[in-house]
Amino acid sequence: MPTNEPLNRKLRMALVGGGRGSFIGRVHATAAVLDNRAQLVAGALSSDPVRAKESAEDYAISPDRAYGSYQELIEKELALPEDERIDFISIATPNFTHFEIAKAAVEAGFNVICDKPLTLDMPQAEALLEAVEKSDVVFAVTHNYTGYPLVRQARQMVTSGELGEIMAVRVNYIQGWLVEKLEDSDQKQAAWRTDPKRSGAAGCFGDIATHAYNLGRFITGQLPEKISCHLKTFVGGRQLDDYGHAVITYENGALGTVTASQITHGRENDVAIEVDGTKGSLSWRQENPNELWVRRNGNAHQLHTRDPNAPFMSQIAADSCRLPAGHPEAFFEAFANIYRAAYDNMCLRISGKTFETTDTLYPNIYDGVEGMYFIQQSVASSADNGAWLPLKHATSRR
Ligand SMILES: NC(=O)c1ccc[n+]([C@@H]2O[C@H](COP(=O)([O-])OP(=O)(O)OC[C@H]3O[C@@H](n4cnc5c(N)ncnc54)[C@H](O)[C@@H]3O)[C@@H](O)[C@H]2O)c1
Structure with missing residues (x-):
């Protein structure tokens, strides 16, 4: 079983998207914890602030970390002590929102798992690539079939x-x-x-x-x-x-x-x-x-x-x-394998160790x-x- 070495604690996750009635956010949340290496502790789950807060119950996110928007999530999480703050943000919102959310997350220093397609258009993709290259965050894109x-x-x-x-x-x-x-x-x-x-x-x-x-x-x-x-x-x-x-x-x-x-x-x-x-x-x-x-x-x-x-x-x-x-494995497990590989790099980064952004087993910003x-x-x-x-x-x- 893979571990979070050298970090030796669970990673703290925030989910953006995945509110009631949505599709892929729940898959992210499930896959992310399949290996017991992360815990979903915060979220901005819907474009509607009321539904965002209501949906937090479905994920057992405590009300004080159920945010009305991704901006509020980033601001309030940054204000928390480092040993409580989230480690990464998963983005499971429609395509047109990926760029603003991902760029804000990267610039705040959070690792990101973003769903595909990376952005709405090429100029956004290039601007996001520039932000990721300037940072040292781990950035994965869920081309989960890999x-x-x-x-x-x-x-x-x-x-x-x-x-x-x-x-x-x-x-x-x-x-x-x-x-x-x-x-x-x-x-x-x-x-x-x-x-x-x-x-x-x-x-x-x-x-x-x-x-x-x-x-x-x-x-x-x-x-x-x-x-x-x-x-x-x-x-x-x-x-x-x-x-x-x-x-x-x-x-x-x-x-x-x-x-x-x-x-x-x-x-x-x-x-x-x-x-x-x-x-x-x-x-x-x-x-x-x-x-x-x-x-x-x-x-x-x-x-x-x-x-x-x-x-x-x-x-x-x-x-x-x-x-x-013979026991069928499928979509959730494949999705979790992307998370697992990204976690290996996140643990290295958070522990102050170097990690490779290339040749790893998760699709990254370049693939996006x-x-x-x-x-x-x-x-x-x-x-x-x-x-x-x-x-x-x-x-x-x-
Ligand atoms: N990797 C895969 O296999 C896979 C499968 C399905 C969808 N996707 C991708 O995942 C993304 C979401 O798709 P879906 O089918 O789950 O969409 P959906 O419409 O079912 O859900 C989107 C969710 O995002 C929320 N949202 C929208 N704007 C937001 C914002 N600014 N802040 C917070 N929440 C916001 C909505 O309220 C909703 O809860 C898309 O980019 C899609 O291409 C990937």
Whole structure:
């Protein structure tokens, strides 16, 4: 079991977002404490100050640390003695608020776990990157699919050369919930996701293709070169894309595709990746996350299950498991693996020790900025009839 050494106490967490009726804040709060390394002690849980304070009860946050806004949270926490003050802030609010909250948190010296996409647009992403680079805080972005043990196993198989040279990578993220125009009803998750002022320049591509792109980058380590993208809005009157395809070229000659849909009847959260190497291919789906298939012509297809004790499991993948084989692990555990890796760095930082911001097992600010660039270039390419545009990558990380 990982520990908080050299700190030897629990980390103190604040949550922004996650108020009653919201989605991902509760996942952050659950994942953050799964390993008993942190405690949720403060929050600014809603954009509505009354609901923010009421929602604190649901998380057992004491009333004196249930704040009406993130500004109040930062101000009041900074005024507390160091041994009571929060160590980090998790941001689980809609996209348009990430920048102001994250920048204020970083400038106040708090470590940050921010949900994706990093910001509303590229200028905000660059300004946030500058603030993080000026600081010494730990900054993680919850591209949580990289936390699955068998995704880490897949990455390890690619890195170790088991698949040979990577030729192609296909990532799909297929949902169906927005085939109806839910934004016209009371569905608030749909309302902000389809509003360019709150979601950003892309809808479906900003919301889920950005996860798919990050997953392909994480598993293959391939450095992207160019993108050609076609986005489409199928639901009449909707302001942002609800479907799209992107073709990506990589520096070593590999070819990739990202397809994302929110209008495919009956599909839920079908994130799936296939990687073709010269010596073998692999495939993984998050709706069946404890299985990784590896195939080679002329050989029986190999099913790798999530078994921390199996000899085929790499150390990194085995260390990412909490349960013995056969007991399904999934979304919460993968999310918690991002927290776990970020905690390792937070403990070092708070103890005055140096830590690496790169090559760690959590997506960081550079991945966040790269995701924003992917969104910006997807939209620009699509507006120019699929023109090929350059992609930037987080070279410092891989
Ligand atoms: N990593 C993932 O798998 C994943 C999954 C879902 C959502 N997300 C991301 O998480 C974020 C939130 O998504 P959601 O679906 O939970 O949204 P949601 O609409 O369900 O919840 C957002 C919450 O944030 C609160 N909020 C809004 N502005 C605020 C502010 N200024 N201060 C405090 N609270 C504020 C709202 O009141 C609400 O409680 C988005 O950026 C989304 O892209 C990530």
